[in-house]
Every structure is written in C-alpha cells, then in structure tokens.
Amino acid sequence: xxxxxxxxxxxxxxxxxxxxxxxxxxxxxxxxxxxxxxxxxxxxxxxxxxxxxxxxxxxxxxxxxxxxxxxxxxxxxxxxxxxxxxxxxxxxxxxxxxxxxxxxxxxxxxxxxxxxxxxxxxxxxxxxxxxxxxxxxxxxxxxxxxxxxxxxxxxxxxxxxxxxxxxxxxxxxxxxxxxxxxxxxxxxxxxxxxxxxxxxxxxxxxxxxxxxxxxxxxxxxxxxxxxxxxxxxxxxxxxxxxxxxxxxxxxxxxxxxxxxxxxxxxxxxxxxxxxxxxxx
Numbered sequence: 014x015x016x017x018x019x020x021x022x023x024x025x026x027x028x029x030x031x032x033x034x035x036x037x038x039x040x041x042x043x044x045x046x047x048x049x050x051x052x053x054x055x056x057x058x059x060x061x062x063x064x065x066x067x068x069x070x071x072x073x074x075x076x077x078x079x080x081x082x083x084x085x086x087x088x089x090x091x092x093x094x095x096x097x098x099x100x101x102x103x104x105x106x107x108x109x110x111x112x113x114x115x116x117x118x119x120x121x122x123x124x125x126x127x128x129x130x131x132x133x134x135x136x137x138x139x140x141x142x143x144x145x146x147x148x149x150x151x152x153x154x155x156x157x158x159x160x161x162x163x164x165x166x167x168x169x170x171x172x173x174x175x176x177x178x179x180x181x182x183x184x185x186x187x188x189x190x191x192x193x194x195x196x197x198x199x200x201x202x203x204x205x206x207x208x209x210x211x212x213x214x215x216x217x218x219x220x221x222x223x224x225x226x227x228x229x230x231x232x233x234x235x236x237x238x239x240x241x242x243x244x245x246x247x248x249x250x251x252x253x254x255x256x257x258x259x260x261x262x263x264x265x266x267x268x269x270x271x272x273x274x275x276x277x278x279x280x281x282x283x284x285x286x287x288x289x290x291x292x293x
Contacts, residue, residue: 014251021237021240021275027067027239048162051191072138084100089141097117105124118150118154119154205232219254221258231268241272
C-alpha cells in the first residue's frame with residue numbers, strides 16, 4: 014500500500030497546490046519586472062488553514078528559481094537579532110567568507126545586496142506578522158532599502174486581525190499601507206476535485222466518482238479541510254484498492270471532528286488568551 018499523499022498539517026505544502034497560481038505568477042512577474050513592481054511588497058491574509066504559509070513557501074521557491082536569495086523568518090520575539098546575527102551573515106558567508114560582522118540589520122542587508130549580482134535580489138519572507146518593535150524595525154529597514162532602489166522584495170503573512178493591527182499602528186511605514194494585499198479564501202469545486210483526485214491517482218490508487226463528489230462537498234472549499242478529508246478518506250480505505258463512497262463518508266466525518274482541534278480551538282484561544290492560560 015502506498016503512503017498517504019495528503020498533508021493535513023499547518024504550513025506543509027500539499028501534493029498539489031491549487032487555486033493560487035495567479036498569485037504565484039504575479040509575484041514571479043514582479044521579480045522579473047523590476048524595482049517598481051507593486052507585488053514586490055505583498056501582504057497575505059486569510060483565516061487559519063487557508064494556506065498563507067504554504068503560499069509564502071511558494072513565493073520563496075519562485076524567488077530562488079529567479080536567482081534571488083531568500084531570508085525566511087517568523088515574527089516572533091528576537092526576530093531582528095536572528096536576522097542580523099544568523100540569517101544574513103549565513104548568506105554572506107556563502108558569498109564572501111571575508112565579510113566583517115557588524116550588528117546592524119540595515120548595514121547587513123546593504124552588505125548582502127552589494128555582494129550579489131545587480132540583477133539578483135533578496136526576498137524577505139515573514140510569517141505570522143504582528144505589531145512588534147522588531148517588525149517595526151524590519152519595516153523601516155525595508156522602506157529605506159526601497160527608497161535606495163535596492164533589489165529587495167518583502168512578503169508578509171498573517172491573520173487579517175493581526176495585519177490590520179500593524180496597518181493601524183501609530184507609525185506604520187508607508188510601503189506597508191501601499192503593499193499589494195492578497196486575501197486567501199476558499200477554493201473552487203473544480204480546484205478541490207483536482208487537489209483530491211490527482212494525488213490519489215499519482216499514488217496508484219483509484220477513487221469512485223460518487224466518492225470524489227462526497228469528498229469535494231465535505232471540504233466546503235476550505236484548503237486545510239481538503240488535506241484533512243483526503244488524508245482521512247485515504248486512511249479509511251487503506252485496505253482496499255479503490256476509495257468508495259463509504260470511505261469518503263467516513264473520511265469527511267473524521268475530518269469534521271478534527272478540524273475543531275486544529276482551527277476552532279486555537280482561534281478561541283486567540284480571542285480569550287487569559288481564559289485559556291488560566292486553565293490547569
């Protein structure tokens with residue numbers, strides 16, 4: 014029996030990424046077009062499980078394929094310190110072993126950009142953005158680099174409420190307010206159908222037409238649910254060569270139970286952090 018191809022885990026790239034090709038193509042064009050392309054400054058928003066981190070990863074892959082260096086981080090405490098002392102020096106060391114350390118992020122970025130070919134660039138990819146002092150410093154640094162016409166791009170991803178908090182801050186940088194915004198929503202039925210059927214067929218198994226209809230309907234177009242339904246339907250049918258309607262019904266039912274643990278409970282914890290943390 015082949016292994017289960019579905020990935021119902023936050024941030025893990027699914028076997029077939031659907032419904033996001035326009036965003037990926039627009040970003041690739043922006044890197045090719047030049048410094049003034051608006052998509053070089055992009056904010057991705059969406060609720061939990063809509064694929065923000067997966068799309069960030071796709072953007073990073075695009076940048077690498079275009080010859081860019083990629084700095085990938087999460088907006089957690091100490092982010093600027095990690096970027097200044099680890100991420101950028103690590104890339105510099107790959108280019109020039111003689112670089113002199115200096116603990117200043119803007120200097121480090123200019124040093125890195127000076128070390129690469131003029132047509133290449135650096136993508137800064139930040140997940141789970143939020144209004145912190147570190148993120149404010151990062152934002153101002155990127156704004157200065159943009160004003161200096163350095164070949165740099167920025168993509169940040171976060172929950173809509175977190176992004177709105179950043180944009181509503183007393184001193185938000187202008188480029189963030191003008192950044193290209195992409196809100197990730199639900200997938201179309203034909204996209205869901207492909208995301209479920211193609212990995213199953215690629216793995217050497219089959220799925221009945223009515224089973225596929227049940228699975229597609231059970232996802233409601235929710236990207237994380239696509240992977241959950243696919244995973245649980247595969248598990249329910251692991252002793253058979255073809256996935257039947259009964260397997261799909263079992264898979265949807267199990268996925269509906271699991272989605273609460275993965276999405277709804279964390280969302281409630283975000284809304285009521287004090288209540289959640291006070292429980293033993």
